[in-house]
Amino acid sequence: MTYEHPAIYALESVGTMITSKGMTYPMLREGAYDSSNGVHLSDIEPDGDWFNGLSDADRLTVGAVRHSISPGPTAYEQTQY
Numbered sequence: 001m002t003y004e005h006p007a008i009y010a011l012e013s014v015g016t017m018i019t020s021k022g023m024t025y026p027m028l029r030e031g032a033y034d035s036s037n038g039v040h041l042s043d044i045e046p047d048g049d050w051f052n053g054l055s056d057a058d059r060l061t062v063g064a065v066r067h068s069i070s071p072g073p074t075a076y077e078q079t080q081y
Contacts, residue, residue, distance in 0.1 A: 008033075010027065011054065013055035014058065021069065022041040022042065023038045024040070024041060041069070
């Protein structure tokens with residue numbers, strides 16, 4: 001059995017790395033991330049500072065990740081229409 005590592009995307013606007021599985025990690029100065037402080041996307045307050053700080057491009061990335069792990073609009077996405 002082969003294990004595939006999830007894709008990792010940089011969300012520069014909020015200083016976070018996010019995986020295709022929805023895990024977020026603080027981005028470190030040298031471009032790496034702090035794997036010991038992960039938080040799943042579903043555990044982040046949808047109307048909090050983190051979501052409000054996303055750039056338009058990063059918001060699209062987060063939306064794509066959310067859709068891939070949970071089809072259908074999230075509570076946050078429903079408030080954006």
